[in-house]
Amino acid sequence: MKWPAVKAFMLKNLKLTLRSKADVFWIFAWPTIWLLMTAYIFLPPAVGQPTTLTIGVVNQDSSQLPVNGSMLIQILNASEYHGASLFEIKLYENRSVLIEDIKGGRLDAGILIPENFGKNLIIGQASLRIYIGMRDLQSAQIAEYTLRGFFENLNKGIALRKIDESLRYIKLYALRYMPENFSIPANGNLSWMEFMRRWMLGLASPINASFTSIKPEALADRPSILGWYTFGALGMSMLYSGLMFGSLMAVEERERGTLRRILASPATSTDMLLGKTLAGMIVLGAMAFFMILLGVYLCGARIAWNPLRLEDWIAALMIPLIALLMIGLGMLLSLIARSVKSATNLSVVIGLMLAFTAGIWFPSWWLPSWMQVIGEIFPGTWAIEIARSILVYNAPLSEVALDVVKVVISTAAIYILGILAYRRVLRRYAEA
């Protein structure tokens, strides 16, 4: 191996890549567009915030009682979940317009507050009609269960108010006829009043379930989702660009007419291979660095890097390893891709298909179980997952160690097979 020859190939390829508009588009512009679209269209800044339902309300309760339809609307308007409004209320004059808007997908749900709602609520049980928009099952489920939760809480609140009122009246009138310290023997030392309070509370809310929020180690908030997708975009681009670098290595020189001149020089096929591989790895490394900066600073992805942490360096090592792996696979692809056009097309098609089916762009659990196998056996997915686990989800070395070994071994094996393919292709072109 002669370093000046390796360097000559490397510099020449770097210059040609950076001067080719098509290469720059596929390596830098396309993943940038993809990531920006993801960050601002598919995962807009509102993602991760509580859902606000758009609710249409027809209020037919015109009474002036302290409890009426307007009070219910006020409560709906004031309801919040983690600081965000639960409902955006739109008032309607009649039921038919409300139903039309639900059918048109303009409302998540509708509430019809009938006449005498407040009066019935005070003296007994009030009725409400709730209409759930079935735009899709997921949004219908969210709307129905949000409204059910809301009315359950409201019912409980109203029941407690009614219990308090009832106990006040019991105290005022019933205690006139029995001593205040009268107790029920079967219930220990409880006073009769306390017993009544607990009994009525049980009628209103037999189970008092308490809810506590626990933050998981891997947060599914927007920054971490974007961190995940930044590596997805990076991986996707690495896949087809790496394949392209590998598959074009010999055929591009042949079509340019430069291959024979190179073969007639003292530079060896190893010099050419190393120079071109290095150029490919430099471009892919620069692309990865650029994508991470873009993800973190322009899209708001959470990717933590600590140079004092061994795991973070292992995550960084995954970048050249994926580059090498894909270049090796590209060299294998050159056995069948016999022109620049077919090599480019095959690389893009295979690269994109792999990105979408191997758990690189879409999480593998989104995919059908038979398709998940691709991600389980593809070393590129292992490498991307290692980088994600460490840099986005802060995984310790012990969690990824085995996968790191698998990635190193499989990359070395595929690159060696790629070298054999490359030598064979070179000989074929030289002898043709």
Add this chain to the structure above:
Amino acid sequence: MDPPILSVKNISRRYCGRIAIENICFDVFRGEVLALLGPNGAGKTTVLRIVSGIARPDNGYVRINGLNPSDPRARSLIGYCPQEPIVYDDLTGLENMLFYAGLYGLSGSEARRRCMNLLEFIGLSDYANRLVKTYSGGMKKRLSFAIALIGDPRLLILDEPTTGMDPQARREIWAKILEIVKEGRAVIVATHYMEEAEQLADRVIIMDRGRIIAEGVPEELKTRYGPRAVILLKILDRHAEVLDALRGIVSEGEILEEDGEIKIHVDDPDEAVPRIVSRLLQEGIKLEMLRVIRPTLEDVFLRLTGRRLSE
């Protein structure tokens, strides 16, 4: 006598069962230009590819200064300029040169100096920093020629070096080649231009259908295989009648019509010219021009194969 810089011994090569070259054998010595002359498909390029170490022969062997061309040390002694362009359109002329300089182990200021000298030598120094895609076809050919010289080769291998060039540019390249030979380098040039072989070559190998059919210095080949003289006729019209009339009186040589001129190979021009003129006068054919010229290698090829080089 110095040992040859290049020895080619009985090399043969087949492609898909078809003979490309068979039993090719020759040597090239320092300070010598050897031309491989033959029509397209004669096997010249195959010979050069094997000599350059790109392809391997099925039989026979090649030695460059005693080394097999598959050895990088042997390839460091040669400068190969293939027929097709060998430059990258998206690099400048200088960047192209520097790339190839790197393949010969040159780098840094030494490489840059050598590249600039060569660009100066072939008259492209003013265009050194322009992208090659802005170059004309002739400029690209000149750049390819300069690239062949980048490793300071002892053997320059040129495959159709002036194809597609205008006559002026062609003469300039010939002059450069002769300049290089004066420095003691050897040159092997494949061409189908008879004039190129005559201008450059100390020795000529005539190839046809993968085989060597004649070898020697140009004058010797003409004497041995060519006619003694060629009569060149230019007539105004009635070409078909003229050809018929001439066939009746010239029996010893070939008669060819090319670009409105008629060429007749004769062994005794003193005897043939009066006969031809009187016959044409008898027929009432007006003669515009008649010249007796020396035979060329084209005439040798015609004599040997019955075909023209351009066929």
